[in-house]
Amino acid sequence: MAGVLIYSDKLNLALELITAGKAINDEVTAVAINDEELAKGLANAGVKVLSVANEAVNVADTAAVASVIKELAGGVKTVLLASNRRGKELAGRLAQKLGAGCLTDVSSFTVNGDKIECQRNALGGATVATQVIVSDKGVIAIAPKSFAPAGEGSGSIELVSLDVSSKVKVLEVKAKSADAVDIEAAEVLVVAGQGVNSQDDLTDIEALAKKLGGEVACTKPVATDKKWLSEERVVGLSGKLCKPELAVLLGVSGQVQFTVGIRDAKTIVSVNTDENASMNQLSDYVLTADLHEVVKDLNSKL
Amino acid sequence: MNIVVAMKQIPDLQQIRIRNRQPVFDDVPLTIGDIDKNALEAAVNLKEGTDANIIVLSAGNEDVEDTIKEALAAGADEAFLILDDDLEDAESSQIATILAAGLKKMDDVSLILFGEGSGDNYSGQVGSRVAELMDLPQVGYVSTIEVNGNVAKVTRSLEDVEEVIEVELPAVISVMAGINEPRIPSVTQILKAGKKPKEVLELDDIEIDLGAATIETNSNLAPESDRKKIVVKSVDELVEKLTAENLIGR
Ligand SMILES: Cc1cc2nc3c(=O)[nH]c(=O)nc-3n(C[C@H](O)[C@H](O)[C@H](O)COP(=O)(O)OP(=O)(O)OC[C@H]3O[C@@H](n4cnc5c(N)ncnc54)[C@H](O)[C@@H]3O)c2cc1C
Numbered sequence: 001m002a003g004v005l006i007y008s009d010k011l012n013l014a015l016e017l018i019t020a021g022k023a024i025n026d027e028v029t030a031v032a033i034n035d036e037e038l039a040k041g042l043a044n045a046g047v048k049v050l051s052v053a054n055e056a057v058n059v060a061d062t063a064a065v066a067s068v069i070k071e072l073a074g075g076v077k078t079v080l081l082a083s084n085r086r087g088k089e090l091a092g093r094l095a096q097k098l099g100a101g102c103l104t105d106v107s108s109f110t111v112n113g114d115k116i117e118c119q120r121n122a123l124g125g126a127t128v129a130t131q132v133i134v135s136d137k138g139v140i141a142i143a144p145k146s147f148a149p150a151g152e153g154s155g156s157i158e159l160v161s162l163d164v165s166s167k168v169k170v171l172e173v174k175a176k177s178a179d180a181v182d183i184e185a186a187e188v189l190v191v192a193g194q195g196v197n198s199q200d201d202l203t204d205i206e207a208l209a210k211k212l213g214g215e216v217a218c219t220k221p222v223a224t225d226k227k228w229l230s231e232e233r234v235v236g237l238s239g240k241l242c243k244p245e246l247a248v249l250l251g252v253s254g255q256v257q258f259t260v261g262i263r264d265a266k267t268i269v270s271v272n273t274d275e276n277a278s279m280n281q282l283s284d285y286v287l288t289a290d291l292h293e294v295v296k297d298l299n300s301k302l
Numbered sequence: 303m304n305i306v307v308a309m310k311q312i313p314d315l316q317q318i319r320i321r322n323r324q325p326v327f328d329d330v331p332l333t334i335g336d337i338d339k340n341a342l343e344a345a346v347n348l349k350e351g352t353d354a355n356i357i358v359l360s361a362g363n364e365d366v367e368d369t370i371k372e373a374l375a376a377g378a379d380e381a382f383l384i385l386d387d388d389l390e391d392a393e394s395s396q397i398a399t400i401l402a403a404g405l406k407k408m409d410d411v412s413l414i415l416f417g418e419g420s421g422d423n424y425s426g427q428v429g430s431r432v433a434e435l436m437d438l439p440q441v442g443y444v445s446t447i448e449v450n451g452n453v454a455k456v457t458r459s460l461e462d463v464e465e466v467i468e469v470e471l472p473a474v475i476s477v478m479a480g481i482n483e484p485r486i487p488s489v490t491q492i493l494k495a496g497k498k499p500k501e502v503l504e505l506d507d508i509e510i511d512l513g514a515a516t517i518e519t520n521s522n523l524a525p526e527s528d529r530k531k532i533v534v535k536s537v538d539e540l541v542e543k544l545t546a547e548n549l550i551g552r
Contacts, residue, residue: 060458060465062430062440085418085460089442089476092430096398101516104425117520123422124315127325127522135516167439167473171455172466188549212550224480231461237424238479246549256315263525267549269540284530287540297537302550 003027005073006080007090009059011041013082015149018045020142021080022150024111030155031072033059039157046153050160059086061168066093071162073098076137078116083141091141101133104141107241116140125237125260143241145184179230181215188214189244191235191262192228194221195251195272195291199228204295205250211302214244219258236261250291254279303354304408305345307378307415308401308429309338311362311369312422323523332369337417339376339484341477344447345415346377346485355379357408361400363390367502374495375487381498382408386505388512394423396512398431403508405436413454416476418443426476433474440474441467445481 003025006017014030021028032039032051039051050072057064069090073079079094081087083105095102106118115132118140122129133140183189190209192202202216209216218229220236235242237257247265251272252258259282262268270283271291280286287294313330320326345356358378360366362385370381384400392400405411414436416429426442433440445464446457449471458465459478469475487495505512534540544550 060467062442063433063438066434085443088419088426089430089440092394092398092427093434093440095427096395096431096434101393101395102425102427103517104427121424122522123318123325124424126315126318126320127524129522130520132518132520133516134518135514138516167470168441169468170465171468174464174466176459176462176464220480238419246544263527267544267547268529269544281531282527282529284532285540285543286531286533287537288533289537294537298541301537301541 003029003076004078004080005029005031005069005076007031007069008082008084008087009033009035009038010082010084011038012149013084013087013144014038014042015045016144016147017080017082017142018042018047018150019147023109024078024116029076031069033057033065033068043155043157044152045150045155047155049155049157051157052160052162054162054164056166057162057164058166058168058170060170061166062089062093064164064166065090066097067164068162069094070097072160078137079139081139081141083143087141091139095139098137098139099135100137100139101135102139102141103131103133105143106140107143107146109140121237121260124256126256177230179232181230181232183215183217183233183235184240184242186215186242187244188212188246188248189217189235189242189265190214190248190250191252192216192218192222192250193252194219196222197292199226201292201295202228204292204299207299208248208295208302211299212246212248214246217242219252249279249283250295252279253277254282303352304357304411305348305354305413305415306357306359306405306408306411307338307342307345307373308359308432309334309342309370309373310420311360311366312420315421320524323526325522325524332365334369334372335417335421337419337421337477337479340479340481341415341417342373342376342378343482343484344477345413347482348413348447348449349377357382359401359404361385361389361392361397361404363387367500371492371495372487374498375492376485379498381500383500383502384505384508385502388505392512393515393517394425394427395431395516398428398435399510399513400505400508401428402432402435403510404503405432407508412471413449414438414472414474416474418476418478429474429476436474438472438474439469440476441469442476443478444475445478447475
């Protein structure tokens with residue numbers, strides 16, 4: 001098998017991997033584990049699917065999943081995974097099993113002869129590195145939404161059985177409070193940073209986002225430490241990489257792990273009480289003021 | 303019972319300057335990655351009320367011996383370091399091999415903790431690679447850990463769901479960023495840190511083959527940025543500018 005093997009337990013991400021895989025080699029094979037729906041969805045995108053049915057393999061067991069993919073990888077040179085949390089965790093384990101080099105969080109690549117030149121953020125997002133896997137085999141984890149999902153085609157499903165044992169047991173799966181917002185798709189983002197005094201202030205900020213025709217997003221600590229907003233709304237290295245037409249940043253200091261997620265915005269406005277905030281250097285319009293006053297003022301004027 | 307926390311020395315990212323799109327590392331102080339500190343804090347919390355011993359494990363250049371004092375002050379009981387200036391630019395696969403070799407020299411290890419990613423590269427491979435090299439089960443992106451005898455009950459926090467998982471020990475656990483507030487050591491703790499036991503080995507002592515590099519870096523540049531940086535004096539002026547750009551009032 002000279003081609004590319006792809007795996008993600010999420011159909012939408014696996015479809016993106018098919019597109020990425022085809023950019024490397026025409027022959028793309030997909031893996032589905034204990035998931036007929038996923039297998040069908042992938043076959044409908046025109047690829048050959050190796051469908052594993054073995055109750056002993058839980059997708060939550062990274063070691064077991066890595067064993068399965070290694071078995072199926074046979075002679076393929078490149079395995080593509082999704083760089084969501086599940087995929088990133090799997091990437092290192094699989095690479096070690098295959099004796100492969102591995103790059104995660106890859107947002108784009110160029111195929112240059114037999115080299116796949118991958119772009120990924122480095123130094124917390126301060127830089128973009130171009131890196132190549134030079135070992136015989138490679139595992140590349142592709143950042144979600146970096147490639148368009150594959151369109152329809154007619155593929156096939158091959159059932160495979162494998163022997164794998166497991167040392168982890170899933171006791172319970174709890175849904176996180178659903179927040180269906182898609183900040184990556186928003187044309188306007190109003191981003192709440194830690195300069196926001198209290199959760200109550202979000203009401204005015206939401207009103208402003210609505211008036212501007214956009215969504216409220218936030219920096220990571222606002223979601224993970226303060227828990228004022230869902231993690232779906234985090235902009236940055238461990239959140240979403242956004243490209244809105246307009247981003248209004250309220251009390252955001254501008255550390256690299258954040259700015260990497262907003263630097264592709266067309267226009268950036270920074271509102272901060274500190275005129276020397278690093279964010280101001282990366283903004284188009286800088287207003288040195290208390291964000292709470294500014295939000296009130298904007299809400300009354302717009 | 304030993305709890306091992308693997309920690310990486312990194313440059314203080316806030317102090318890296320960009321010149322001609324190149325990162326400049328001169329005089330940038332060294333520190334430990336933030337998420338690694340979350341992992342250590344998780345270990346310190348697990349230790350409370352038990353006779354567990356926390357070993358901080360790190361591989362890197364000679365400076366690590368100094369950088370790691372921060373971890374000893376913040377609650378690690380001892381350090382196990384593999385230091386060699388050749389390790390300065392070592393990649394994930396090589397560091398994982400060395401850490402695993404270090405772990406194999408320890409007894410009674412029940413938990414090996416990592417952060418979900420290092421502060422600088424954030425590639426998140428080393429923990430998973432070490433788990434494979436040690437043939438141990440692993441759980442990543444963990445937000446809570448509870449040890450009950452020879453199993454741990456942990457919560458893995460994915461984008462859409464939380465999985466409550468029971469895993470056999472020993473196991474490799476990578477913690478999520480920000481799951482706790484790492485303690486800031488007191489002056490006494492900092493002074494005591496210097497006296498805590500440290501085992502320092504060189505590459506020769508662990509007799510492993512680093513293996514060839516699997517990754518080549520062609521370039522590492524800051525993206526070009528040409529922001530206008532216009533200082534506006536009032537909300538009115540801001541509204542005027544944004545309206546002129548057709549960004550509001552459409
Ligand atoms: C591996 C890793 C990944 C990370 N990933 C992300 C990520 O994806 N996204 C992310 O955001 N962060 C991320 N971080 C965290 C990041 O380093 C910063 O800690 C975070 O972005 C800071 O958020 P902030 O700007 O809201 O808060 P702060 O840095 O605390 O800044 C608050 C700002 O508000 C200003 N301010 C205070 N009061 C007011 C007021 N009344 N009016 C106006 N301004 C005011 C202050 O001057 C300050 O500039 C990550 C960190 C690590 C180590």
